[in-house]
Amino acid sequence: MDQCAAIECLDVVEFTVIDIVNQRISAKASERLAEVMTSPACNLLNFAREVKLTKSEVTCGIQSLKQVGWRCDDRCQEFILRSDILGLSTLVTAQNTRKPDGCSESTVLGLFHVESPALYALGDDIANGALAEPCHISGAVRRLDGEPISGARIDVWPADEEGLYDVPHDSKSDALARATFIAGPNEDYCFRSIVASPYSIPHQGPGDRLLGAFGRHSWRPAHIHFLIEAVGYEPLITHVFRDDDSYLPSDAASVVCRPLIANWVRYPAGPTPDGSVSATSFCTLNFDFVLAPAAAQV
Amino acid sequence: MDQCAAIECLDVVEFTVIDIVNQRISAKASERLAEVMTSPACNLLNFAREVKLTKSEVTCGIQSLKQVGWRCDDRCQEFILRSDILGLSTLVTAQNTRKPDGCSESTVLGLFHVESPALYALGDDIANGALAEPCHISGAVRRLDGEPISGARIDVWPADEEGLYDVPHDSKSDALARATFIAGPNEDYCFRSIVASPYSIPHQGPGDRLLGAFGRHSWRPAHIHFLIEAVGYEPLITHVFRDDDSYLPSDAASVVCRPLIANWVRYPAGPTPDGSVSATSFCTLNFDFVLAPAAAQV
Numbered sequence: 001m002d003q004c005a006a007i008e009c010l011d012v013v014e015f016t017v018i019d020i021v022n023q024r025i026s027a028k029a030s031e032r033l034a035e036v037m038t039s040p041a042c043n044l045l046n047f048a049r050e051v052k053l054t055k056s057e058v059t060c061g062i063q064s065l066k067q068v069g070w071r072c073d074d075r076c077q078e079f080i081l082r083s084d085i086l087g088l089s090t091l092v093t094a095q096n097t098r099k100p101d102g103c104s105e106s107t108v109l110g111l112f113h114v115e116s117p118a119l120y121a122l123g124d125d126i127a128n129g130a131l132a133e134p135c136h137i138s139g140a141v142r143r144l145d146g147e148p149i150s151g152a153r154i155d156v157w158p159a160d161e162e163g164l165y166d167v168p169h170d171s172k173s174d175a176l177a178r179a180t181f182i183a184g185p186n187e188d189y190c191f192r193s194i195v196a197s198p199y200s201i202p203h204q205g206p207g208d209r210l211l212g213a214f215g216r217h218s219w220r221p222a223h224i225h226f227l228i229e230a231v232g233y234e235p236l237i238t239h240v241f242r243d244d245d246s247y248l249p250s251d252a253a254s255v256v257c258r259p260l261i262a263n264w265v266r267y268p269a270g271p272t273p274d275g276s277v278s279a280t281s282f283c284t285l286n287f288d289f290v291l292a293p294a295a296a297q298v
Numbered sequence: 299m300d301q302c303a304a305i306e307c308l309d310v311v312e313f314t315v316i317d318i319v320n321q322r323i324s325a326k327a328s329e330r331l332a333e334v335m336t337s338p339a340c341n342l343l344n345f346a347r348e349v350k351l352t353k354s355e356v357t358c359g360i361q362s363l364k365q366v367g368w369r370c371d372d373r374c375q376e377f378i379l380r381s382d383i384l385g386l387s388t389l390v391t392a393q394n395t396r397k398p399d400g401c402s403e404s405t406v407l408g409l410f411h412v413e414s415p416a417l418y419a420l421g422d423d424i425a426n427g428a429l430a431e432p433c434h435i436s437g438a439v440r441r442l443d444g445e446p447i448s449g450a451r452i453d454v455w456p457a458d459e460e461g462l463y464d465v466p467h468d469s470k471s472d473a474l475a476r477a478t479f480i481a482g483p484n485e486d487y488c489f490r491s492i493v494a495s496p497y498s499i500p501h502q503g504p505g506d507r508l509l510g511a512f513g514r515h516s517w518r519p520a521h522i523h524f525l526i527e528a529v530g531y532e533p534l535i536t537h538v539f540r541d542d543d544s545y546l547p548s549d550a551a552s553v554v555c556r557p558l559i560a561n562w563v564r565y566p567a568g569p570t571p572d573g574s575v576s577a578t579s580f581c582t583l584n585f586d587f588v589l590a591p592a593a594a595q596v
Contacts, residue, residue, distance in 0.1 A: 008547035010556050012385075013403075014392035021385035021552055028513025035349050037512070041384045043341035048389050051333050058390050062377040069367010069377075079360040079367075086339045087310075087319035091346050092356050094312035105311075214335070215326025249306035254319055258308050 018045040081207040084253035099292035112165040120179040125192040130176035132161040132194035134282040140187040148187030158224035163199030196222040221247035233291035316343045379505040382551035397590035410463035418477040423490040428474035430459040430492035432580040438485040446485030456522040461497030494520040519545035531589035
């Protein structure tokens with residue numbers, strides 16, 4: 001390898017290629033680019049050597065990546081899905097949102113967030129005909145010391161009982177069960193929406209096939225997404241899961257953690273928390289959030 | 299981590315996600331799939347942790363992969379190009395074509411191979427109007443002990459003086475400087491073609507941009523591809539480079555090794571090796587190949 005210590009090399013062979021490629025990446029790249037590229041390149045090549053990767057396996061991997069790419073558009077983000085399946089999304093979220101004990105856990109944003117959904121008043125029904133049992137959702141947004149954070153902006157979006165979010169629905173122009181609220185002066189929020197349902201990542205897509213090859217199912221346990229922002233606090237992006245969901249321990253996207261699992265309580269037809277009377281059975285969910293002060297990441 | 303030793307886990311957090319994902323991949327996958335997937339997944343996650351990868355860097359990487367995918371079609375294989383740039387193609391080729399000392403070195407196939415090009419007779423001119431100085435190419439195909447291998451099938455394809463192979467040329471129906479020969483009974487081959495020229499990987503493509511970010515150029519040094527097959531011998535896929543090419547030590551695809559660099563000799567107008575008289579300057583290339591016996595890989 002001595003004669004190959006330089007990046008200008010005429011001896012690229014099996015036992016020199018890793019060093020040469022790393023030198024060629026890092027010689028002139030910015031410091032951060034070199035850092036974030038040489039390590040994966042080196043890992044990739046060391047891995048290929050360790051498992052003695054074959055040409056047909058490389059071809060298969062490249063074909064798989066091509067299929068992932070071909071399936072990507074504004075509505076279908078198969079590379080993000082791959083990052084979710086491989087745990088990268090969860091790890092990167094976690095290590096970039098470290099916060100003091102007692103704050104609500106962060107999760108991935110997921111594929112179905114929409115910027116600036118319609119603003120609703122607290123107490124409104126935001127289902128807009130979304131298919132699922134009604135659910136009365138309420139809670140508080142607090143500081144670590146328990147004091148209220150008034151005026152927090154809260155975005156919510158769940159999947160309906162068919163496992164669908166509203167955004168891939170071409171035929172429906174209105175947002176379903178998707179809204180923004182501003183929490184009240186005493187921290188509280190409440191609204192009427194739907195019970196969240198499990199959903200599968202796109203069937204027959206490359207992510208689905210990859211999970212199938214791992215012998216895994218393609219389902220994510222039921223959850224409602226929350227994005228909560230307040231001046232002076234770190235934004236909180238999170239899920240609230242249902243404790244009765246059998247997919248919780250085997251989430252296709254590896255996101256679940258216990259503090260985000262809640263009891264969605266089912267009631268028969270009758271009086272509801274907002275004083276109305278429901279003709280059908282319904283649920284309630286009460287969940288409080290604790291925001292980290294801005295720049296408190298540890 | 300003890301409570302997460304199982305793949306069914308409700309505690310996917312920053313410091314458990316790597317183990318959990320690896321267990322989820324390997325629990326039910328085939329042995330080889332588990333081997334070729336857990337290691338890169340683990341490497342990816344360890345790397346993300348080591349460099350404390352940010353969300354925006356993940357987004358940037360995903361965007362880059364999407365662009366690579368979108369640029370892939372039958373004619374433009376940007377994922378193969380990425381494998382070439384990162385040295386994976388060379389490493390995997392080398393470790394899957396190990397052979398006894400003295401055999402010709404193997405290289406990557408490259409992006410421009412075409413199955414079953416037209417068969418020509420030895421001595422034919424295969425340029426078909428390809429733009430470049432004429433070149434008389436000859437040599438022998440031998441065994442390790444120097445004995446001739448008669449009847450070897452030889453495919454050749456170079457880039458022309460504009461740095462183009464014939465395959466991306468929509469407007470040209472005939473193959474240019476691309477042919478198959480059958481070596482003579484005494485091992486020899488000879489044909490008239492063109493001098494190979496350097497070429498750039500596709501400008502403005504994601505591979506080109508990646509190399510640019512590394513501060514590298516996008517050029518591959520001039521070479522002619524050979525694919526040689528003979529019954530009883532390992533197929534040989536290789537390049538023959540020009541020793542006067544300034545891109546040799548910095549090949550964008552990291553393929554060059556010394557035994558494949560040859561002296562392409564330039565002559566003024568006048569008599570040529572095939573007995574004709576050239577009205578222009580021309581080159582000659584003489585290069586011998588040594589095939590490994592089948593299943594002799596070490």
